[in-house]
Amino acid sequence: MAVLISSRVCFHPLSGYPGPRLWASSRIPYRHAQISRFYGPVVRLAPNKLSFATEEAWRDIYMHRRGHSEAKKDTIWYMAPEGMPPNIVTTADIQIRARMRRLLSTSFNAQSLLDQAPVLEEYADKVIDRLSEIYRDNTSQGKATVVNMLDWTNFYTMDIIGDLAMGESFHCLDQSSYHPWVKTLCMFFKGIIIAAAVRFFPGGWLLLQALIPKKLREQQKQRTEFTNAKIRQRVELKTRRPDFLSPFLREMEVSPEKMSLGEIQSTFGVILVAGSETTATTLVGCLYRLASNVTTQEKLWSEVQHFQSNQAITVESTRNLEYLDAVLNESLRLCYAIPGGLPRIVPEKGDTYAGHFVPGGTSISIRPHVLIHSEKYFKNAWTFAPERWLPNEKRPEEFANDNLSASQPFSVGPTGCIGKPLALAEMKVMLAKLLWNFRLSMVEDKPFKWEDLKMMMVVEKGPLWLALEKRQH
Numbered sequence: 001m002a003v004l005i006s007s008r009v010c011f012h013p014l015s016g017y018p019g020p021r022l023w024a025s026s027r028i029p030y031r032h033a034q035i036s037r038f039y040g041p042v043v044r045l046a047p048n049k050l051s052f053a054t055e056e057a058w059r060d061i062y063m064h065r066r067g068h069s070e071a072k073k074d075t076i077w078y079m080a081p082e083g084m085p086p087n088i089v090t091t092a093d094i095q096i097r098a099r100m101r102r103l104l105s106t107s108f109n110a111q112s113l114l115d116q117a118p119v120l121e122e123y124a125d126k127v128i129d130r131l132s133e134i135y136r137d138n139t140s141q142g143k144a145t146v147v148n149m150l151d152w153t154n155f156y157t158m159d160i161i162g163d164l165a166m167g168e169s170f171h172c173l174d175q176s177s178y179h180p181w182v183k184t185l186c187m188f189f190k191g192i193i194i195a196a197a198v199r200f201f202p203g204g205w206l207l208l209q210a211l212i213p214k215k216l217r218e219q220q221k222q223r224t225e226f227t228n229a230k231i232r233q234r235v236e237l238k239t240r241r242p243d244f245l246s247p248f249l250r251e252m253e254v255s256p257e258k259m260s261l262g263e264i265q266s267t268f269g270v271i272l273v274a275g276s277e278t279t280a281t282t283l284v285g286c287l288y289r290l291a292s293n294v295t296t297q298e299k300l301w302s303e304v305q306h307f308q309s310n311q312a313i314t315v316e317s318t319r320n321l322e323y324l325d326a327v328l329n330e331s332l333r334l335c336y337a338i339p340g341g342l343p344r345i346v347p348e349k350g351d352t353y354a355g356h357f358v359p360g361g362t363s364i365s366i367r368p369h370v371l372i373h374s375e376k377y378f379k380n381a382w383t384f385a386p387e388r389w390l391p392n393e394k395r396p397e398e399f400a401n402d403n404l405s406a407s408q409p410f411s412v413g414p415t416g417c418i419g420k421p422l423a424l425a426e427m428k429v430m431l432a433k434l435l436w437n438f439r440l441s442m443v444e445d446k447p448f449k450w451e452d453l454k455m456m457m458v459v460e461k462g463p464l465w466l467a468l469e470k471r472q473h
């Protein structure tokens, strides 16, 4: 054991990189919020793992670079659900990913977004209708309206993704309650993290099988079975409006050797999560910031108050609202939806990243949490300041030197988020309608602090109780 530890610390090809010795020698789980203050922007987090907190690392690690091979996804972390083939997110095979992205890309082009706009508006209106009903009921009883906005953002994003991806919503908004599939989402991520972590230890997988509570395994299995059954149902329904699945089903019909039902089920299992959890996190983060910053909220209100009616607030009419864009960008920066880093494996011969040579086989990633809180890139980095995102001529002097491209919540390059335009449209229309209809404030005896939330791969969100007050027009 002593030999193994000293060889990892002193003689390993990464031994020249700074980082805590304990981490360099072992796989002991760690928290890394403060480490860059001591070790600088490139830190050795584990025997075979480096983490970067520099803006140029986004390009070097995740984008195409002429004359360089791609650093592929680290398959320890990117794992398809048990018994399922790889999917668009988990595959490390560039050809498979390209094929899946091609099929998905038709659902995210400008024309598709135009077609999807009425769906987004319909669900945003449903949120407003439900909240207005609660407001009316409560005020008629002389009570204040306090609602858990975590629920409403989850309902909104889940219903939309169900509808757009597979032609049927989860009906969370109709029933004002969670669908069982949505309830187990948090367990799903915990399962991925535990499963990845134990793979670093010999015999870990067997141990995991023995240790995971039966109930959790049952829930994971039921999730997969539910998604698979939904897709089988959808395959049988031939005539319906196009959804994300349509191009995949056509491909399966025309070239079954290129696309199997298993691949489709695995891919859509992950799309339902990728397309909802992240958007809900950002919305919760944004609502929390708005409710805690009265001045920002009132500035945003003055931008949306010119709309003549709730119906006039559409995907198109909210596309170019400068201050709304700034609020959203700042929320995306401070409330990162995937804070855990996106690990990649350095190609066999090694390569240079942000000016540092890294040997082949090393797992590398960006540490967004450190990057977005770095004063090198953002003045008063911990402060919620949408003004830093305004166009140059309107940006306050103090933020003139901010390097905004250090914040890449959708990642970049060939594995970057394909759903970004949809996510932005979905969030903007919902936020504008909400602000047009209600004034939001925090509730004293139901505190919420973003910094207190647990963050592993994703953010484990707690209830966000806000007081709503109807705005007068």
Ligand code: HEM
Pocket (backbone or CB within 6 Å): 088, 089, 097, 101, 271, 274, 275, 276, 278, 279, 282, 337, 338, 342, 409, 410, 411, 414, 415, 416, 417, 418, 419, 420, 422, 423
């Ligand atoms: C605020 C909302 C969102 C954020 C912050 C976000 C962020 C990200 C990030 C960081 C990645 C890269 C993951 C990685 O490299 O492992 C990603 C990938 C992906 N996202 Fe999003 N996302 C959002 C919304 C959406 C939506 C609405 C969809 C719609 C279906 C979507 C679909 C996907 C897919 C399919 C991928 C995998 C792309 C690939 O690996 O080729 N995302 N997203």
